[in-house]
Amino acid sequence: MDITNPSDQTAADQPAYFPAYFFVGIGGSGMMPLAMILAGRGATVAGSDRNLDQGRVPAKFDDLAAKGVALFPQDGSGIVSADQHVVASAAIEPTVPDMIAAAALGCPRATRAELLASLFNDSRLPIGVAGTSGKSTVTGMIGWILHTAGRDPTVMNGAVMKNFATPDAPFASALVGAGDTFVSEVDESDGSIAHYAPRIAVLNNVSLDHKSLDELRALFGTFIAKAETAVVNANDPDAAALAARLPRGQVTTFAIDASADLRAENPKPEPFAIAFDLVSRGVRTRVKLAVPGRHNVANALAAIGAAMAADVSLPDAVRALASFTGLRRRSDLVGEANGVAVIDDFGHNPDKIAATLDTLHAFPGRLLILFQPHGYDPLKVMGTELVATFVARLAPEDLLVLLDPAYYGGTVTREVTSADIVAQIAAQGRDARHIADRADAAALLVAEARPGDRIVVMGARDDTLSLLAATMVESLAG
Secondary structure, three states, X not given: OOOOOOOOOOOOOOOOOOOEEEEEOOOOOOHHHHHHHHHHOOOEEEEEOHHHHOOOOHXXXXXXXXXXXXXXXXXXXXXXXXXXXXXXXXXXXXXXXXXXXXXXXXXXXXXXXXXXXXXXXXXXXXXXXXXXXXXXHHHHXXXXXXXXXXXXXXXXXXXXXXXXXXXXXXXXXXXXXXXXXXXXXXXOOOOHHHHOOOOXXXXXXXXXXXXXXXXXXXXXXXXXXXXXXXXXXXXXXXXXXXXXXXXXXXXXXXXXXXXXXXXXXXXXXXXXXXXXXXXXXXEEEEEEEOOOOHHHHHHHHHHHHHHHHOOOOHHHHHHHHOOOOOEOOOOEEEEEEOOEEXXXXXXXXXXXXXXXXXXXXXXXXXXXXXXXXXXXXXXXXXXXXXXXXXXXXXXXXXXXXXXXXXOOOOOOOOOOOHHHXXXXXXXXXXXXXXXXXXXXXXXXXXXXXXXXXXXXXXXXXXXXHHHHHHHHHHHHHO
């Protein structure tokens, strides 16, 4: 049996068969929800993770174990049979002991994206969410709308969806449903978006992150062309240009204060919420969101467009979004002490960072930002744009502290460093500092903070940033 066709079914009502899976790097933001979905569907799932070996974020691995997932050190000891199907992300190198053991035994292997795409494509109604920014939030919004509408969807997300998180499921980045719909964000960073065949495709935006704009245009254009309905952001010039290549009846456009099938007008922001008028087919509907920012207006339009393409009524979609509470690490208020708020945010590329800073600057208060770039390669690709974003978006009184980029081993070139980025930002008149040690950086921001300030912890690919944000709240209170 092909690992990338785990059900090996020709009809959806046939009983599913799953091999035994072993996930190398099971705690990753893309690996954990996929493992949860397979375990929830009855598969035997095991895995390893270097963060488990290092004792990082133990609650995450406790949650996996509670779901029946067997966990092993990443030393090859968990891979003992050629019948095990080994799943690894592109970041796992062949020198990792688990991969050496899998090669020695001849285990079938697949990437995370190949396995996810197989599950996605085999569903009756696959809804794929693409774009450089906003994928996780739109995926969560669509999932919540469909869940509220009684459609019992399966949802694959790269972030914890607060609406589905409970004491028994604190890391709810996946939802296992029995309905026809499979909602997933799809990743362009490694080109794996090419594996997906959506019936409904969402394209939020096209901007620099991991690949050049020409590469992104080709990947996103092919992706939306496969869909019966493409829901596309008309405010984004590149996304709109890609949509213009498709037959008009295949596209639903959305935009803020611009011509589109779904148009948002009169946004009214609040510190942690926003409302707007939705105009569709001449009908005006007031939409209220419990998440902040103009970017979330765009995310809501995308989700509504996808839900309507899946035959959810506009009133039902709007009603559901009013109770959508957001994702963890997306402008997530961790706590407040002595008049200082601490916010945990996933911002790591220019668009995401700009959206967060614009949202926060709509209200009074200085920003003290701790930013950990998510890798040396992305820093090289996005360096110029990151500098421009921070120079344009930081207020004169704001303070930006950059840590060294996240690094978990393996070969990497360090042609551009955090110190380089800081030097360029500071040269243009903004208060930016490079502090390699995160404890020292956090201590500086806590010491600098005064009532009315907002401390923002930013970065991707590192769950311990959330723990750092929580310790900063404790330090402010102490």
